[in-house]
Amino acid sequence: MNQSTQSLTGLYAEHQGKVSDKWSSYLTLYEAELAPIRQTVRSILEIGVQNGGSLEVWAKYFASAESIVGCDVNPKCAHLVYADPRISIVVGDATQPAVCQQVVALADGFDVIVEDGSHIPREVILAFLRYWPHVKPGGIFIAEDLHCDYFPSHEGGIARRDIANRFFAELVHVINLEHWASSTAISTLLREFAPADVVEQAGLAGSIASISFRNSLAILHKVSAPSDSLLGTRVIVGDEAIADAQVLALRAAGGDSLGVMRATPERDHVANSFASLFNRR
């Protein structure tokens, strides 16, 4: 089979050379997530590469990619050598701003970022906040091995408030930001998880299209355009309202002939505070 059409599971099954270490369920789930964008992905980053084999597999899977970047804190990773000139490695702690700068300089944003580093919740959260601004519009951020959230050996525990799964779950409120933006700052919402300046620099407002969870994975999609994150206008159609006619009165008071509600002072207020958040990004 042509390498550009072989499935991720197939590519892993036939891979030789540098070692990669992934759970089987990830390969199936990644295939579902990544197959639709496989031909358009130009850049991918993996944080935590260890023996480096995953970068070789990504290079085969994303045949059209121009930039496949790995980052690992282990100095031994400096000795990883690749025949494929599209693959590069940065050695250093990915959560450090200087290392982040080095990494992001290697591509014009990333279509896909896979976070597979220390799995210490605090570092997973920090890595997400540092690299999320560098996910391209419509791109994907995947945090792997979130079962480590539950391990004391990784500074985790099911009773802890500050684990990565809870952080990613909390981000649902960022998806719904337009409804509370004027009352609280995102950095206040997330104060248990990361310092305010780090949260502010992550540019979260209006940026998250979806968050999904699978066993040990969190998968976040970035919006393609800021308007994708908005609820939109209210559409009220039809003329018979036998259970509650108020909805027709609402349309008559504020809607156009199709029932699309015009702005009210309250909706304006929410929209304005949301717009100012975008402008601050």
Ligand SMILES: C[S@@+](CC[C@H](N)C(=O)[O-])C[C@H]1O[C@@H](n2cnc3c(N)ncnc32)[C@H](O)[C@@H]1O
């Ligand atoms: C689970 S292994 C990565 C496995 C690899 N992704 C694969 O698929 O085969 C985790 C790696 O993350 C690296 N790591 C841990 N903390 C890191 C950090 N803060 N920045 C970059 N790499 C880190 C470790 O050195 C280790 O090599």
